[in-house]
Amino acid sequence: MSTMTRIKKLHINNFRLYLGIFILLTVIAMAVFASHLTKFDPIEQDLMNALQGGTDKHFLGTDNLGRDIWSRLLYGGRTDLFLATAAVLAPFIIGTIIGAICGYFSGWIDTFVMRVADVVVAFPFYVLVISLVFILGNGVSSIFIAISLVSWVAYARIVRGETLIVRSKEFIEAAQTGGISNRKIITRHVLPNVITQAVVYAMSDIVLNIGVIVTLSYFGLGIVPPTPDWGRMISEGQQFLAGGYYYLTVLPAIAVIITSLGLSFIGDGLAQLLRVKR
Amino acid sequence: MIRFLVKRIALLIPVVFGIITATFLLMHATPGDPALTYLGNHPTPAAIAALHHQWGLDKPIINQYFDFIGGLFTGDLGSSLFYNETILKLIALKLPPTLMLMLMGSLFGVIFALPLAIWTAIRKDKFIDHLVSLMNAVILGMPIFFIGAMGILFFALKIPIFPVGGYGESNLQHLWSLVLPSITIGLGLVPLLVRSLRTSVIESLDSEYVAFARSKGLKNRAVWLKYALRNGSISGISILGIQVGYLAGGSLVIENVFAIPGMGSFLMSGILNRDFPVVQGATLTFAMLVVLVYLMTDVAYALLDPRARFK
Numbered sequence: 193m194s195t196m197t198r199i200k201k202l203h204i205n206n207f208r209l210y211l212g213i214f215i216l217l218t219v220i221a222m223a224v225f226a227s228h229l230t231k232f233d234p235i236e237q238d239l240m241n242a243l244q245g246g247t248d249k250h251f252l253g254t255d256n257l258g259r260d261i262w263s264r265l266l267y268g269g270r271t272d273l274f275l276a277t278a279a280v281l282a283p284f285i286i287g288t289i290i291g292a293i294c295g296y297f298s299g300w301i302d303t304f305v306m307r308v309a310d311v312v313v314a315f316p317f318y319v320l321v322i323s324l325v326f327i328l329g330n331g332v333s334s335i336f337i338a339i340s341l342v343s344w345v346a347y348a349r350i351v352r353g354e355t356l357i358v359r360s361k362e363f364i365e366a367a368q369t370g371g372i373s374n375r376k377i378i379t380r381h382v383l384p385n386v387i388t389q390a391v392v393y394a395m396s397d398i399v400l401n402i403g404v405i406v407t408l409s410y411f412g413l414g415i416v417p418p419t420p421d422w423g424r425m426i427s428e429g430q431q432f433l434a435g436g437y438y439y440l441t442v443l444p445a446i447a448v449i450i451t452s453l454g455l456s457f458i459g460d461g462l463a464q465l466l467r468v469k470r
Numbered sequence: 471m472i473r474f475l476v477k478r479i480a481l482l483i484p485v486v487f488g489i490i491t492a493t494f495l496l497m498h499a500t501p502g503d504p505a506l507t508y509l510g511n512h513p514t515p516a517a518i519a520a521l522h523h524q525w526g527l528d529k530p531i532i533n534q535y536f537d538f539i540g541g542l543f544t545g546d547l548g549s550s551l552f553y554n555e556t557i558l559k560l561i562a563l564k565l566p567p568t569l570m571l572m573l574m575g576s577l578f579g580v581i582f583a584l585p586l587a588i589w590t591a592i593r594k595d596k597f598i599d600h601l602v603s604l605m606n607a608v609i610l611g612m613p614i615f616f617i618g619a620m621g622i623l624f625f626a627l628k629i630p631i632f633p634v635g636g637y638g639e640s641n642l643q644h645l646w647s648l649v650l651p652s653i654t655i656g657l658g659l660v661p662l663l664v665r666s667l668r669t670s671v672i673e674s675l676d677s678e679y680v681a682f683a684r685s686k687g688l689k690n691r692a693v694w695l696k697y698a699l700r701n702g703s704i705s706g707i708s709i710l711g712i713q714v715g716y717l718a719g720g721s722l723v724i725e726n727v728f729a730i731p732g733m734g735s736f737l738m739s740g741i742l743n744r745d746f747p748v749v750q751g752a753t754l755t756f757a758m759l760v761v762l763v764y765l766m767t768d769v770a771y772a773l774l775d776p777r778a779r780f781k
Contacts, residue, residue, distance in 0.1 A: 307485065310485050314757045315756065316714075316715040316716075318718075318722050318723060319718060319753060319757075322722070403614075407614075411738065413741070427615075430619050433622075434627055438623075445612065448611060448612070449608060451611070460603075
């Protein structure tokens with residue numbers, strides 16, 4: 193590849209990265225400042241004004257209980273985005289540590305953990321998370337635990353693979369001969385070199401989490417009403433599809449898609465940046 | 471080839487045992503009492519004790535574990551609390567629609583993805599490549615039940631080609647009622663398939679044997695058909711195999727959207743009815759299915775590409 197096309201390519205993908213960051217920041221800002229962007233309570237019912245399309249008062253209309261769609265979208269974003277992002281943290285930290293230890297030490301610990309990982313991924317993600325939420329009971333903490341129990345595997349595998357590569361590098365050998373403790377080598381020299389891949393994956397992991405959280409509440413699991421949430425908005429709106437009230441279903445779905453799109457762009461852009469750097 | 475098979479199956483045994491153990495732990499060692507879940511809000515202590523005895527939950531956990539494994543070997547997965555039928559019989563009834571759905575779903579996925587992958591590989595970094603990758607990101611962000619709902623709206627309600635849901639009576643109706651759900655799953659698969667297929671097609675187009683074929687004077691079209699398509703399909707098999715977890719999760723959701731009486735609806739009904747043995751049996755079946763597909767993928771890949779046998 194010539195330098196010129198390389199620069200051009202970097203440019204295109206950087207554009208994608210910036211666009212992703214812009215989309216995500218906008219969505220986050222809308223969720224955070226929800227109370228300033230609407231004067232309606234997202235759970236307040238107004239049955240006299242139910243199922244109205246865009247009006248002067250409710251510019252995106254109201255749902256079957258007369259609740260303001262725009263408010264519900266904003267506050268629903270707050271619920272889903274917060275949950276999806278927070279649910280990435282624990283698996284990210286746990287998986288990264290486990291992966292680094294496995295890759296660095298190898299041996300029986302590595303074999304054992306990787307077999308456990310094989311078992312976890314044998315369960316389809318949705319099947320396992322839905323079953324776990326059933327066992328743990330509805331609620332936000334169940335979603336956290338269920339996702340954490342499953343998602344650490346991906347991070348552990350990614351970081352382990354990267355660690356295996358880094359471990360054979362000379363600077364690690366130098367540190368070992370220099371008598372630096374293993375713990376210090378892992379935290380100071382291995383992790384900084386392997387963490388970027390995990391960060392890139394975290395972006396698509398948040399998308400995955402939004403998908404599963406929305407699906408859970410679509411089935412009436414997980415987030416408990418009346419907390420507004422995009423998944424339940426879609427599932428409730430679906431009953432009115434045949435009646436022509438498309439906006440009830442389509443608007444929250446668009447919210448999900450735009451958010452995921454922003455995250456995917458950031459992930460792709462970061463991955464590309466990393467590849468060019470190497 | 472036989473050595474490869476033996477080795478591959480030997481590797482499988484600890485995983486299968488792990489799955490059985492994990493399913494057991496999932497249902498028995500987690501906080502929360504299944505009897506409480508089953509009985510609802512205000513159970514009497516006597517009722518709880520009776521249920522514990524009936525399910526063998528009053529025995530030590532180790533005994534329960536061995537009972538569970540023993541039961542598996544004799545095909546005894548317990549009985550459904552709701553259907554009054556053995557889990558094994560129910561699974562035998564519910565598995566075929568799910569398998570069919572997964573099969574047809576992956577078929578549609580490949581039909582959609584392969585041409586796109588080859589096209590974008592040939593026109594790498596051109597407009598169409600960027601357009602397809604944007605489209606993929608959009609599809610990736612769509613919850614699969616939303617795709618299903620839109621499918622129902624447009625192709626069952628607006629233009630009544632397909633049934634709104636259900637599974638029909640005859641075999642032909644079964645097949646017909648699975649078309650729209652399969653297209654939905656196939657569409658969901660497209661981003662996952664195109665991304666990896668495109669890479670493998672680009673790799674094979676960059677390879678020395680393609681350069682050689684070109685130097686012999688082979689036309690573009692022949693190169694694409696002979697090498698891009700063929701190598702794309704071979705790696706497609708393993709990529710599809712990796713995605714079986716997505717297929718299973720997708721059919722879990724889609725069966726519920728389209729009211730298809732398969733394993734996914736079975737699991738969901740188990741959850742809604744608080745039918746503990748059903749959830750256990752269905753979860754176990756899904757995991758076993760995934761492991762089996764992994765095995766079949768590896769074997770198929772080894773058959774098609776001899777190099778894989780010696781890795």
